Amino acid sequence: MPGLIMDNRPAAHVSLRAVGHRFGEGTWLFRGIESTFGAGDLVAVTGPSGSGKSTLLSLVAGGTPTEGTIERGEGRTQWVFQNPYGSAHRSTADHVALPFLARGMSRTEAEPQVQGLLERFNLSESSAAPFRTLSGGQAQRLMLARALAAEPALILVDEPTSQLDPVNAGMVIDVLQELAGEDRTVLIATHDPRVADRATRRLVLGDPDGAS
Ligand SMILES: Nc1ncnc2c1ncn2[C@@H]1O[C@H](COP(=O)(O)OP(=O)(O)O)[C@@H](O)[C@H]1O
Ligand SMILES: [Mg+2]
Incomplete structure (x- = not known):
């Protein structure tokens, strides 16, 4: 696929x-x-x-x-919006995992790629943090990580x-x-x-x- x-x-x-x-x-x-x-x-x-x-x-x-x-x-084609948006209570890692799950991967299969993307965007430390607690800069980087997850x-x-x-x-x-x-x-x-x-x-x- x-x-x-x-x-x-x-x-x-x-x-x-x-x-x-x-x-x-x-x-x-x-x-x-x-x-x-x-x-x-x-x-x-x-x-x-x-x-x-x-x-x-x-x-x-x-x-x-x-x-x-x-x-x-x-x-x-993947668009990265100027204003970050996400689900307030979901974690940073959940946001990046979603595009992989949408393509039929299990969370376990997706996990190494999710962690790799978080690392790439300097987000590893906020992997478990809910979206609403992220700074503007962290949220903006998360939008890029999530966009890349869609390959x-x-x-x-x-x-x-x-x-x-x-x-x-x-x-x-x-x-x-x-x-x-x-x-x-x-x-x-x-x-x-x-x-x-x-x-x-x-x-x-x-x-x-x-x-x-
Ligand atoms: N859907 C729309 N309908 C009418 N005017 C719009 C629409 N989208 C943007 N504009 C207008 O077009 C101009 C260019 O907007 P935009 O593309 O956002 O510029 P930039 O991203 O360079 O700041 C602005 O004056 C904006 O108000
Ligand atoms: Mg603009």
Whole structure:
């Protein structure tokens, strides 16, 4: 079944052709976006607040732009929301286990992978802590760990470092770069120049010349 074996994960491939979007009769958020990216790419979507970064991510996730086309290849897409959400009384480990259980694994089978993901995101110490007791930064890292548990080919991450201190922000950026290195496609909306500096591709919004 898809997703259980990493080597069977289909490569994501995304092509944006002359993409423009506006809501109703409102002003264009962006127009003329041209970009192709795929496995191995870390794509930074940058621009001022309100320039349409989150909107562009949602279009790549499966929306329809006002003009132009977006082609998406095979592969699971996983969105990591800007605002962490979870079940207040469930533990950190339970949140990460859920995508494995949803694919038919037992909790015992999933446990080593769950602990590995918690370790990767510096969450091992709060493995048993209920979601409601996590700090904003811990919850944000948990969202990334849970997203990875779904073994996506394409990961869309909205402002992943906005609630993190510099040490954890650096750690999250390292992990996002590693994920792209593992032949995933990582698309990040961000204000953080440290993320943009590591990107293999950049989409700059709020710029009349559009994307590069
Ligand atoms: N569903 C929607 N309907 C109408 N306007 C929207 C909708 N979603 C976002 N907007 C508007 O589009 C603009 C861009 O929003 P957004 O994509 O969230 O920008 P960013 O993520 O760069 O801050 C904002 O002015 C926002 O209010
Ligand atoms: Mg946004």
